[in-house]
Amino acid sequence: MKLSKLVLSLLGSLLIANATAAPATLAERWSTLRTEQPKLQIRDAARALGVSEAQLLATNIGKGVTRLQADGNQPREIMRAALDLGTVQAITRNENGVIETTGVASKFKQAGDKSEQADAKQDPETEARQRNIAGGYLGGQIDLRFHFENWKYAFAVEQAGRDGKPTRSLQFFDANGTAVHKIYLRNEPGVAVYDKLVATFRMPQQSAELNVLAVAPKAAEKPDAEIDVKEFQLAWKDMTDVHQFAQIMREFHLSREQALRLAPAGVVERVTPEALRTLLENAAKDKVAIMVFLGNEGLTQIYSGKIEKTMAAGGFFNVLDPDFNLHIRDTALRSGWVVKRGGVTSVEFFDKEGTQVVSFFGVRERGKPQPQAWVDLADSLPKEK
Template sequence: MTQTETLTSRWAELRQQQPNLRIRDAARQLGVSEAELLATGVGKTVVRLAGDFRDLLKQVTTLGHVMALTRNDALVHERKGTYEKVSFSGHMGLVLGPDIDLRLFMSRWTFGFAVDENGRKSLQFFDAQGQAVHKIYLTEQSDRAAYDALVDHFKAPDQSDELALEPTPDRTIDQPDNEIDVAGFQQDWLGMKDTHEFFGLLRKYGVGRQQGLRLAPDGHAQLLTMDHVKQAMTLASERMVPIMVFVSNPGCIQIHTGPVKKLAQMGPWYNVLDPLFNLHLNETLIGQVWLTKKPTADGIVTSLELFDTDGQNVCLIFGERKPGKPELESWREIVGDVASPQPLS
């Protein structure tokens, strides 16, 4: 048997034992990447895609109403709507519709597939290590003819089930606190005019994100727990306060803006189960939760930042806001009610 045939056989056996097992979890149990496992279906239920995925994403607008899915190990973010205002500047991309709102890092998009799971059709994209970056699922309202035309246009000439994966790069290790200009870092934090400046601030001082929160100016970062997150979500639902939920992986950030209504705990998973927005959060994989306060030209912006057990930032939660407008007072009240943070002078 070939390597692919062996993997196909092992997966079939695993599905018999655990019929509800998701492909990401199956891949982990089998010791392979999700893309490798998916590729065993090439020529049957899977079509390999090729070409410039930026051009492909511009054509996703023709599919109409779809479901966008972005995930990491700890969270799954699903948002229904249409892809609108798709644009690129080099390898950086934006999708800026009112429903589907994405930040795209196309240098991470290595493999693409069109998948048919018993009639449920999707476009799925993976990085060089075979980890899922972004998926687009058709809904009952989607234009299936447009989907077929898109798949036909971007179908790879080589429909091999072999993937040339790259090894996972080593994670950057934070430098010791005593080697960081903490005073300068804190001064520049207090001088921020936009939350987006925070990324540059970390780079300037060579500070990891979690490390930066730990070294924040007094009163600007507070360590919380998952219980605080759930309390904040409950209050946002009860008080009908619109929020923003960012879920990220190295290739994509997906954003929900609006209310959350139906919240449900299912085992270790904490869920939002609304008609257009679903969030699935595995509490066992959350290592730290921070409440942060960042100065902007519009006043302080308050967020909840979730990190996984490996220290990776996997989710951000804000009150709904746009540049030029101050943060919702109703969101600040929620954060104050659940966390009782120290007031800023």
């Protein structure tokens, strides 16, 4: 009888201890998840754990992860300093696509680097534009377009790669903790430059606490009935440069896909989501040079050139060339469009949320029309019935 009471007492103590034990930390939960799924990417692990990628990465501060300054113009200045890293791999992604380019970023000539004037007193529009210049990255092997106002967190990350060798990267995130851009060092001489950059921009307080904001719901489109479609179509026809399109969309309060849907007759043709595979396969087969635009709210990365190897794998349709990779989750695509505006033909694909995943143009020389091979390729894509 006494033994039974002792056993019951011990069981009760264990139950109380378990009930009052502290819940597993995020780092511990991630460690368990990695043990269960060692090949799981950090972005997918964050989703499984109900946190942002930046929050998950921050759990390793002090263990290969260093938090960098990211207030004001600091992200721009980090990217300016990264111009000296030499050969890097630049990785940009959105929910359904990834673009990866390996090369050396180009710099502006000193006399033409107007970003030095970014902190001077200017009108707000000019000042905002100058803040998004980072001393280079326009054209060349690493071709980027920045929207630094959407960059919030920055980290330097040193960890073992798949081959066991250390990898070094700079990783940037928006206010939601979603990855905006990553740069991986791909040359040994750049290690000293990398180390100096990390020392220069290291935050004095290495806190893992991030004030991550919840992702805001996507804004609803303005109803078609409230759009002055006639005036919009006239503005479209008056376009003399493809870059005017963004201003026209803002003027008429249109989403991008909505603008394509309401375009004048004869300038837009809808193609099937499967046309993405056709475009990439035929571009590779016929050696048609293409421009690929893929990005997010913080940055757009551009690749220009010919592609060689395409294949479906891992739920994505891919380009797998030595210095250029493209991964598109084509099962997530809802629509594709061949678009003609300002004398330029593009092909654009949108996901089931109506968000642009990727767009393609033909490579052309400045001031000259796009090659006929590109126009023919775009016109040959399977049409939506």
